[in-house]
Structure formats: C-alpha cells, structure tokens
Amino acid sequence: MSKRFSHLWRITAAPCAVLALLLLLSQPAQATNTAVRISKVQDALPGDYAYVSVSLENQGSQRSFGGFDFLVAYDASGLSLMEVTPGSLLDSCGWEYFSYRSGPFGNCGGTCPSGMLRIVALAETNNGDTHPWCFFDGRSGELAWMKFRVADDVTYECTDIPISFYWIECGDNVMSSVLGDSLHMSSKVFEFSNQFDITGQPGYGGWQGILDSSDCLFATINADAVLDFYNGEIQITCSDTIDQRGDINLNGIDNEIIDLVMFTNYFLSGLSAFESGGDVSASVAATDVNADGIPLTYRDAVYLYRIVMGEALPFPTPAAGASVDAYFHQDPGNHMVAVNCSLPLAGAFMLIKGNVTPTYLIPQVGWGQYAIYDGTYTRILILGDPGQPYGNGVWFTYQGTGKLESVETTDWHDTYIAAHISQIATDCGNFNGSGGIDISDVVYVIRYIFSGGVAPVDIHGGDVNCDNSCNIADVVYELAYIFSGGPAPCANCK
Structure with a gap:
C-alpha cells in the first residue's frame, strides 16, 4: 500500500510542480522601490564649500514622475546654505520648474531643526509649446545640488553633520505621478549610515516621526509607499596637531x-x-x-x-570674554558701506554676494586693500597699519550690484569684535538709519556728540552743514530744517 501511494505521488508531483512554477511566473513582478538619496561628503575642510547631491535611483522600475517636494533638515550652526541648483536629471529631461526656499516651514512642535530647506520641481507647467521629453521612467541621476559653507569653528572638526529628510505634514517628501492622480510616499527611511532603518522610530525624521501613506488619508488621489529615502552627511576632517602656529606654508619656520x-x-x-x-x-x-x-x-x-611687523609676540593669551560690537551698514541705493564702532579697527574681511568693484575712501596704508570676485562673492580684504587704525564713516563706495552677507573684523589688540550687518538707506541727516529725518535723528546725534553713543550712519557721518565735522552746529542745522523750514541736510555740500 505504501509503495502504491509513493508511486502515485511520484506520478502526480511532477505536473504539480510545473503547474506551481507556471502560476508563479504568471504573477506580476513586484515593482522595485525607488530610492531618493542625499549624498555623503567626506573630508570637508572648515571654511570650505561642500556640494551635496539629492539623487534618484529608479533603474529598477519603470515608474514615472511629474514632480517632487522634498523637505531637508541640517544644523545651521555648522553649515550655511549658499544655493541650490537643478541636477543633471532635470536638465536632461527638460523639466520646466525648479525652486527652493530655506527657513521654517509649519509647526514642528517647538523643535524645528535650525536649518530647513524645501526643494520643489515640476516637469510640466503648461506654459507653451515646449514640454518635457522624459519623466524619469527607469532613469537615475541627480535631482538637485546643495551648496553649503562649512563653519570654520574648531569645535566641528572630526564631526559628522547629518543632512536629513524631514517630515512636518503629509505633503513633505513626496513625488507625484505624471498625471497628478497619485502621490508616491516613503516606504523606508535610512539614517546617514544607510544601515539603520528609522521608519517608525520615535523622534526620527520629524516631530511626529516619519509620515507615510498609512498616516495620511487623501480624499481624491491615491497614495502608495514606494520611495526609500537615504539621509546623507558632511564629514568634517580633523586638523593636524599644530606643531608651530603661524607656520602656514609648512616650511618649519613660523610667522614669516x-x-x-x-x-x-x-x-x-x-x-x-x-x-x-x-x-x-x-x-x-x-x-x-x-x-x-x-x-x-x-x-x-x-x-x-x-x-x-614686530608689534606683538607669538602665542598670546586670548582675552576672556572681551567683546565689542561693530556695525557695517550697506546702502544699496548709494552703493556704499559705512562702519560704526567704539574702537578703531585694523580693517575687515567682507563677502559681498555679487560682482562689485570698490573705491576706497579710507587711507591705503599697511598691508593694503584687495577685492577679488570668485564667481559668487566679491571677497574684500582690508588690512591697515597699527599707527593709522580705521575710524567710523564710509569706508568705500562700489560699482555693481551685491549684498553684504559676511564680515569679520578686529582692532590692533586682538579684541573680539562682533560684526553686525544692515542694509539701509543712509540719506544725509538720517543719523539713525530709520529711513526718514525727524527728531529721533537729532536725539541720536546728540548722544553721539555728548554721551559717546554710536556714530551716525548717514552718508556724511552727521556733517549735515558740510563744515567737515560733526558737532553742535549740525544739531542746530538739523533742528532748523525739521521745525523752521531751514535748508535741507547737505544742501550746501559740494
């Protein structure tokens, strides 16, 4: 009996196995998830630029896309976002719209990351006869490039700064179908090591965690979990042990x-x-x-x-807690930069975004004054002479268009001076930079003359009667203009 049963099994097993194989082959293949990956940057140097990509890995599927909306978080104290540009995949497919915006987005439950960036792109804007010629179907490549400036703070050396996808609401980190009738959302999210799946982990990816299709209900469109997100990072290199401070060219002799x-x-x-x-x-x-x-x-x-120059000895002891404020006022209308500080300054290093050509109004002494445009910024270095420090007033005018975005300065005694930047119109007589001329300007300049207040920020440094000095006569002149119909500030200047 057992032999007959065994024989029957052998007879029927082969066709059953074939049938099972045919059924398996007849099933539709499971589509591979599409990966969206933030790249890793290794050995970034403090003070240098780091370029981080957001790329699409779609070669395992024939999935097509008509747009995307990504929200990215980073540590703004360690990284400064400079710009975001479209990736090669958008250019090669002729996508028509790309934009980005940095800043807070919505409610993070009181725990928003210090740096947040939204990147949005659309394939089609229906703006005429030109249309995109592909929708990433089966294609891979860069969607965007993020340019960061790495902080030159020594505390960030030998550290990794994560750059991560972040969720606040259901519309974050999604890709749309070509027709806009489906949203593709996260399936899994991996930490920057690309090994730790943080999907569903409390405290990761957003103040409510990572939001996926199971968390979000859409009334009129479908939502499917087919995207795998991979976070990235910038790894900041470790500086070598300092054998000789000041031996910058590494020839064994310091401070040459x-x-x-x-x-x-x-x-x-x-x-x-x-x-x-x-x-x-x-x-x-x-x-x-x-x-x-x-x-x-x-x-x-x-x-x-x-x-x-023989003015100081190497290896000073930093002054603990010493701090003074300096104010750098840019007047875009009059194309000038003015400075106010209670201490005379050695000069400054400035970054102006844009191509400008400065004309210096301060003495050209000491090491000199230099300006070079690097393609994004005009880098201005002013380093004077200890015997002739720079005072308040307009330091330079300029040709071209640009925005003052960064300033470093100090005096000739290594004082820590915090540089503050403002873009204001500094018309003559507008001592406090408020945009108009009124009694508050008079109070402002009186405090400057008699109480050691901050110097006027107007283009003539408070000299409204043009006698080459800011004094009580300028106060009387301005009062006469405000209350008695006297001549306008600087009306008699040549």
Whole structure:
C-alpha cells in the first residue's frame, strides 16, 4: 500500500510542480522601490564649500514622475546654505520648474531643526509649446545640488553633520505621478549610515516621526509607499596637531612674511591658497595664530601681521570674554558701506554676494586693500597699519550690484569684535538709519556728540552743514530744517 501511494505521488508531483512554477511566473513582478538619496561628503575642510547631491535611483522600475517636494533638515550652526541648483536629471529631461526656499516651514512642535530647506520641481507647467521629453521612467541621476559653507569653528572638526529628510505634514517628501492622480510616499527611511532603518522610530525624521501613506488619508488621489529615502552627511576632517602656529606654508619656520602672504591669499581665493604647502589641513590648523582655538579668522591674520611687523609676540593669551560690537551698514541705493564702532579697527574681511568693484575712501596704508570676485562673492580684504587704525564713516563706495552677507573684523589688540550687518538707506541727516529725518535723528546725534553713543550712519557721518565735522552746529542745522523750514541736510555740500 505504501509503495502504491509513493508511486502515485511520484506520478502526480511532477505536473504539480510545473503547474506551481507556471502560476508563479504568471504573477506580476513586484515593482522595485525607488530610492531618493542625499549624498555623503567626506573630508570637508572648515571654511570650505561642500556640494551635496539629492539623487534618484529608479533603474529598477519603470515608474514615472511629474514632480517632487522634498523637505531637508541640517544644523545651521555648522553649515550655511549658499544655493541650490537643478541636477543633471532635470536638465536632461527638460523639466520646466525648479525652486527652493530655506527657513521654517509649519509647526514642528517647538523643535524645528535650525536649518530647513524645501526643494520643489515640476516637469510640466503648461506654459507653451515646449514640454518635457522624459519623466524619469527607469532613469537615475541627480535631482538637485546643495551648496553649503562649512563653519570654520574648531569645535566641528572630526564631526559628522547629518543632512536629513524631514517630515512636518503629509505633503513633505513626496513625488507625484505624471498625471497628478497619485502621490508616491516613503516606504523606508535610512539614517546617514544607510544601515539603520528609522521608519517608525520615535523622534526620527520629524516631530511626529516619519509620515507615510498609512498616516495620511487623501480624499481624491491615491497614495502608495514606494520611495526609500537615504539621509546623507558632511564629514568634517580633523586638523593636524599644530606643531608651530603661524607656520602656514609648512616650511618649519613660523610667522614669516611668506606665511602672511599665503594667509592673505586665503581670504581672496579660498583654501586653494594653501595647496602649495602640501597639506591643506595642516596649514588650516597653523592659521590659529592668536591661539583662540578657531582657525582661518580675520583676527588671526591681523595678529600674524602684528607679529611679522614686530608689534606683538607669538602665542598670546586670548582675552576672556572681551567683546565689542561693530556695525557695517550697506546702502544699496548709494552703493556704499559705512562702519560704526567704539574702537578703531585694523580693517575687515567682507563677502559681498555679487560682482562689485570698490573705491576706497579710507587711507591705503599697511598691508593694503584687495577685492577679488570668485564667481559668487566679491571677497574684500582690508588690512591697515597699527599707527593709522580705521575710524567710523564710509569706508568705500562700489560699482555693481551685491549684498553684504559676511564680515569679520578686529582692532590692533586682538579684541573680539562682533560684526553686525544692515542694509539701509543712509540719506544725509538720517543719523539713525530709520529711513526718514525727524527728531529721533537729532536725539541720536546728540548722544553721539555728548554721551559717546554710536556714530551716525548717514552718508556724511552727521556733517549735515558740510563744515567737515560733526558737532553742535549740525544739531542746530538739523533742528532748523525739521521745525523752521531751514535748508535741507547737505544742501550746501559740494
């Protein structure tokens, strides 16, 4: 009996196996998820630019897309977003709309990341005869490039700064179908190691966690979980141990004139100035000339200049807690930059976004005044002479269009000076920069003359009667203009 049963099984098993195989082959293949990946950047240098991509990996599926909306979070104290540009995949397919915006987005439950970025793109805008010629079906490539400036703060050395997808609401980090009738949402989300799946983990990906199709109900469109998101990071390199502060060119001799030349070139051309030394990270570490733990600062350059000129000794002890405010006022209408500070300054290092050509109104003394346009910023370096520090007033006018975005400054005693930037119209007589001329301007200039207040920010430095000095006569002149119909401020200036 057992033999007959065994024989019967052998007879029927073969056709059953074939039938099962045919049924398996007849089932539709499971579509592979599409990956959206933020890249990793290794060995980023403090003070340098890092370029991070957002890429699509869609070669395993024939899925098509008509748009995307990504929300990205990062640490704004370690990274400064400079710009975002479309990736090669958008260009190769002729997509018609790309935009980005940084800043807070919606309610994060009181725990918003310090840096947030939204990137949006559409294939078709129905704006005429031109149309996109592909919708990423089966294609892979870059969707966007993010340009960050890495902080030159020494505390970030040897650290990894995550750049992650972030969820606040259901419309974040989604891709649309071509017809707009379906939303493709997250299936899995991986931390920057690309090994730890954080999907559903409390506290990851958003203040409510990662939102996917199971969390979101859409009344008129379908939502499916077919996207795998991979977070990225910027890994900041470790500076070498500093054998000799000030030996920036790494020739074994510190605080030479050639070290000062190389350091000056850094402010004008970036980290490429250190390449001739053979080890950029070692040169970066050696720029901490004033021993405050922060390399690549304007204060270091000024202190190195003082050492080279015999005005100071190496390895100072930083002044604990010393801080003074300096105000750099840009007047875009009159194309000028004015400075107000209670201390005379050694100069400044400025970044103006745009191509401008400055004309300096301050004495051209000391190391000099330089300006170079690097394709994005005009880099301006002003380093004077200890015997002739720079005072308040208009430092330079300029031709071209640009926005002052960054300033470093100090005096000739290595004082920490916090630089504040404002873009205001500084008409003559508008002492406080409020945009109009009224009694508050008179009060402002009286405090400056008699109580040591901040200097006027107007284009003539408070000299409204044009006698080459800001004094009580200017107060009387301005009062007469406001209340008695006297001549306008600077009406008699030549």
